[in-house]
Amino acid sequence: MVDVQAHLPVLIVTVPLIGGILTIATGRGWKPWAWATFLTGTVFYFTIRLMMQVLASKTGMVSYELGNWPRQWGIEYRVDALNAFILLIVGGVGFITTIYAKLSVEKEIPADRVNFFYAVWVLAITGLLGITVTGDAFNVYVLLEISSLTVYALIAMGKDMHRGALTASLRYLILGSVGASFILLGIGYLMMITGTLNMQDMHDRLMSVPGILESRTVLVAFAFLLAGLGMKMAMFPLHMWLPRAYTYAPSAVSALLAATATKVGVYMAFRFLFTIFGVGFSFGMMPSGLVLLLCASAGILVTGVTAIRQTNLKRMLAYSSVGQLGYIVLGFALANLHGIAGSVAHIFNHAVMKGGMFMALGAVVYRTGRCDIRSVRGLGKQMPLTLAAFTVGGLGLIGFPLTAGFISKWYLVQGCLERPGGWPLAAVVLIGSLLAVVYTWRVVEAAYFQEPDPGTPPVEEAPLMMLIPMWTLIGASIYFGINATFTGHIALTAARSLLGGAP
Amino acid sequence: MTGVLGIYNYWIYVILMMIGLYGVIAKPNLIKQAIALGLFQTGIFLYYISMAVIDGGTAPVWTTVQDGAQKFQGPYDNPLPHVLILTAIVVSVSVLAVALALIINIKRRYGTIxxxxxxxxxxxxxxxxxxxxxxxxxxxxxxxxxxxxxxxxxxxxxx
Incomplete structure (x- = not known):
């Protein structure tokens, strides 16, 4: 019998990688979905076990050397509080979205391609988990491309609903590949000067060799990595691929991507900026803190206003996602304890809130076939639970007390005020919340205070198969808004270890 | 050749990358964009391979000397970047395949590329x-x- 506990870090990647490919062979109908649910459920279980293992360990981290090769030569998987937390988010949201996907996919994907859909779906989750678990810089690139390629395919599968999915996917493919190539180059320059690919060794050598941080090679590596990561996590001026991709992707894919893909991008930024370069270089010697703060603030304000003007609700949520990503970037760019803790907490909170909201929209699409602002008119009476989920998610985006969004915004504002002269940033956070009030209110108004368009046939409440996953995520956003002990503890632990440099 | 010109590999890598980047941005034809993306990535491959080279280095393989015994004959180029780039080439080919699949579908649905x-x-x-x-x-x-x-x-x- 294999000792699962000892091999958890690698099982998180290998089980869905092999199982995902096998999904193609499961045939038609419900079987690919059942297999994908089994795989993602197993992975979710692994991530919970790994989290417990990390919390129980004295060093606060778990290291796993693949094939017993020492980390100088082989690949090391290294899990601390931060990536155990991100793994838990990706694993959990991946599992819940897979359950949700069944009905939505039956409606939006042709029956003869369902097995391929779930194969690519599981592989996308694999890639995201792999990026998070690995402690090897080149391994990050490989798994990044696994997740990116599968995500391009997933987005393009919306082509039977709308042909815009194809151009959205190709645009993302080109921008995403350029971004990933920048990351590859950055890793190359780092390897050139440090002679290693292990993140921890890179950090140690950058810190120990005098004068190395001033070398032009390190500066070039930093610039390429920052640009590439900005593109991958859809940081404000580099976000142009995201709104279309989320709008035209199948509903389940939008929910999965909004909850996990950009979050893993942010995680990569944490690792490269804090763990490898160290906070002293990234936010002390380099002006990147200022650049990121400006981008994040502009992103929060501009995308908030843009979101208000959208008639397509999926597009509205997509712009809102870029804005919420602004909060996350703002938090870690402050480079102080509460800022980073707010950023980490917001990764989780935004994942559950936005995942749940996209699921609610997916249910609207399932029943009405559309998701523009007119299609939700009067739906508050016809689909009360779905629209209530959307509304509670919206309250979370605003940062209303008793929702998870409040916790992370509290940390963020605290972080802003701790920074000397940081009050304009706190103002940006609050104005961004007001913008979220406006765009959420538009939907609430249409759903609860307007009559359905004459001639639209009445619809039923969404099926339970959609409601349960939707309310699991929305329920989590309420639960962790009231009882923030767990998320707060993890976020502060992760923030401390990031500021300390070592994972 | 010494100095800045001596590292001409790096000049070629930058030029290849810039041609690729220009094509991705400036060419309206989607196939040309895909080709340009390939060129962009090829530049990076050259960069990785170039960094492995050391003066007088050879391939890191066993060589058989006259008496039949096998031994190393160093110094050797760093084999690690070569291995990495094998992976990156596979990735690049996959990206190109997905891009072409998308372009075919776009041609079907829009009638133009x-x-x-x-x-x-x-x-x-x-x-x-x-x-x-x-x-x-x-x-x-x-x-x-x-x-x-x-x-x-x-x-x-x-x-």
Missing amino acids: EADEIEAMDIADRLAEFHAGAAADAVDEAAAEGHGLEHAHGGHHHG
Whole structure:
């Protein structure tokens, strides 16, 4: 019998990688979905076990050397509080979205391609988990491309609903590949000067060799990595691929991507900026803190206003996602304890809130076939639970007390005020919340205070198969808004270890 | 050759990358964009391979000397970047394959592979959606459930 506990870090990647490919062979109908649910459920279980293992360990981290090769030569998987937390988010949201996907996919994907859909779906989750678990810089690139390629395919599968999915996917493919190539180059320059690919060794050598941080090679590596990561996590001026991709992707894919893909991008930024370069270089010697703060603030304000003007609700949520990503970037760019803790907490909170909201929209699409602002008119009476989920998610985006969004915004504002002269940033956070009030209110108004368009046939409440996953995520956003002990503890632990440099 | 010209590999890598980046940004033809993306990535491969080289280095393999015994004959180039780039080449080929698959589908659905024409059609699609929404306020039941809705969604709607 294999000792699962000892091999958890690698099982998180290998089980869905092999199982995902096998999904193609499961045939038609419900079987690919059942297999994908089994795989993602197993992975979710692994991530919970790994989290417990990390919390129980004295060093606060778990290291796993693949094939017993020492980390100088082989690949090391290294899990601390931060990536155990991100793994838990990706694993959990991946599992819940897979359950949700069944009905939505039956409606939006042709029956003869369902097995391929779930194969690519599981592989996308694999890639995201792999990026998070690995402690090897080149391994990050490989798994990044696994997740990116599968995500391009997933987005393009919306082509039977709308042909815009194809151009959205190709645009993302080109921008995403350029971004990933920048990351590859950055890793190359780092390897050139440090002679290693292990993140921890890179950090140690950058810190120990005098004068190395001033070398032009390190500066070039930093610039390429920052640009590439900005593109991958859809940081404000580099976000142009995201709104279309989320709008035209199948509903389940939008929910999965909004909850996990950009979050893993942010995680990569944490690792490269804090763990490898160290906070002293990234936010002390380099002006990147200022650049990121400006981008994040502009992103929060501009995308908030843009979101208000959208008639397509999926597009509205997509712009809102870029804005919420602004909060996350703002938090870690402050480079102080509460800022980073707010950023980490917001990764989780935004994942559950936005995942749940996209699921609610997916249910609207399932029943009405559309998701523009007119299609939700009067739906508050016809689909009360779905629209209530959307509304509670919206309250979370605003940062209303008793929702998870409040916790992370509290940390963020605290972080802003701790920074000397940081009050304009706190103002940006609050104005961004007001913008979220406006765009959420538009939907609430249409759903609860307007009559359905004459001639639209009445619809039923969404099926339970959609409601349960939707309310699991929305329920989590309420639960962790009231009882923030767990998320707060993890976020502060992760923030401390990031500021300390070592994972 | 010494100095800046001596590292001409790096000059070639930068030039290849810039040609690729220019093509990705400036060429409206999607196939040309895909080719340019390939060129961009090829530049990076050259960069990785170049960094492995050391003066007088050879391939890191066993060599058989005359008496039949095997031994190393160093110094050797660093084999690690070569291995990494094998992986990156596979990735690049996969990206190209996905891109071409998408372009074929775009050609089927849009009838063109020129980015500017496709962009115009996408904008027209969005405008049609918007006007359909605005019109929905005014039209009566017949238009909403029959011909009007089908037409407004460009016939691609699978409700």
